[in-house]
Amino acid sequence: MTTRRQFIVACSSGAVAFAESLSALGQGGAARGVRLRLAASAGQAAADTLVEDLVAGNRILAMEGVLDAMGHISVRHGTRPDHFLLARSMAPELVTAADIMEYDLDGNAIDARDRTSYLERFIHSEIYRVRPDVRAVVHCHTASLIPFADSDVPLRAMYHMAAFVAEGVPVFDIRKAAGLTDLLVRDAPLGKALAKSLGQKSAALMRGHGAVVVAASIPNVVGRSIYLDVNARAQAQAIALGGKITYVEADEAKLRMSDTNEYSRAWGSLEAQGSAVSTTYGIRERTGSGVGQRGPEAVGSGKAGGCAAQIRRGSRCRGCESQQVAGLSRRVCRCPRHARS
Numbered sequence: 024m025t026t027r028r029q030f031i032v033a034c035s036s037g038a039v040a041f042a043e044s045l046s047a048l049g050q051g052g053a054a055r056g057v058r059l060r061l062a063a064s065a066g067q068a069a070a071d072t073l074v075e076d077l078v079a080g081n082r083i084l085a086m087e088g089v090l091d092a093m094g095h096i097s098v099r100h101g102t103r104p105d106h107f108l109l110a111r112s113m114a115p116e117l118v119t120a121a122d123i124m125e126y127d128l129d130g131n132a133i134d135a136r137d138r139t140s141y142l143e144r145f146i147h148s149e150i151y152r153v154r155p156d157v158r159a160v161v162h163c164h165t166a167s168l169i170p171f172a173d174s175d176v177p178l179r180a181m182y183h184m185a186a187f188v189a190e191g192v193p194v195f196d197i198r199k200a201a202g203l204t205d206l207l208v209r210d211a212p213l214g215k216a217l218a219k220s221l222g223q224k225s226a227a228l229m230r231g232h233g234a235v236v237v238a239a240s241i242p243n244v245v246g247r248s249i250y251l252d253v254n255a256r257a258q259a260q261a262i263a264l265g266g267k268i269t270y271v272e273a274d275e276a277k278l279r280m281s282d283t284n285e286y287s288r289a290w291g292s293l294e295a296q297g298s299a300v301s302t303t304y305g306i307r308e309r310t311g312s313g314v315g316q317r318g319p320e321a322v323g324s325g326k327a328g329g330c331a332a333q334i335r336r337g338s339r340c341r342g343c344e345s346q347q348v349a350g351l352s353r354r355v356c357r358c359p360r361h362a363r364s
């Protein structure tokens with residue numbers, strides 16, 4: 024099956040080839056005009072895909088329990104490397120394309136339109152500033168990571184899906200950068216200090232807070248964030264067994280990490296699951312300028328169904344009108360319309 028990215032690349036290549044053919048026939052001026060128009064069209068399609076992937080990344084990480092209502096994911100701008108895209112301040116599971124905002128590397132919104140920004144956007148801006156190889160950033164508060172962020176037990180790679188952990192996961196202690204704080208990365212100097220702690224690694228823990236994960240693409244940063252969580256839980260379980268633990272070695276990890284599309288298969292599956300969850304909950308995209316909008320709109324299916332909590336835990340969910348999806352399993356109920364029991 025042809026993926027959306029493959030389709031866009033094919034269209035872009037075809038456009039360039041067509042324009043070059045016109046040029047070869049002596050129609051240079053026409054060719055340049057065609058090239059510009061087709062390149063603009065292909066560029067817009069690529070930009071739209073980037074936004075779609077960012078929206079999908081938000082929902083997938085919320086679905087997987089990696090992001091809570093306060094976490095966020097960003098991506099470097101496709102044509103302006105000194106800019107990045109990040110949703111306005113809202114719960115990741117509710118993000119739509121209309122909520123995506125553009126920022127410069129000082130954390131300034133390019134076109135805010137009264138939309139509120141995440142307080143900790145400086146995590147993203149300062150990492151993009153010093154890491155040109157990074158194209159996507161996740162900041163999370165994943166519970167499994169906190170024990171390793173707050174203790175002297177280092178996070179180690181347990182298996183190949185989290186091989187990047189073997190390169191080391193430093194711990195950022197905000198006290199060393201700013202003394203007594205509320206633990207939030209509220210400004211550029213704190214973001215710079217975090218980026219320095221991260222160094223050239225793929226992830227860093229944040230004492231009393233959570234973690235930051237980086238990668239060269241949205242699929243990879245989403246995959247790394249999910250498997251960082253899985254790895255932490257597996258390590259805690261292995262430690263609890265009390266025996267000797269054999270971790271993934273750094274040389275083994277390098278061989279695994281040579282695959283630049285390490286999570287491409289997982290991304291396709293996760294994207295499909297995210298779409299199924301959105302359909303189940305009756306979420307549809309709102310259109311318009313995005314000013315003052317709350318993102319997805321819950322649309323009742325017309326019949327009482329079961330939310331994820333009801334399916335997973337057997338709890339009663341009052342007022343939930345979403346339909347069930349066979350096999351749907353999540354840690355918590357996230358139906359936008361329900362009232363928790």
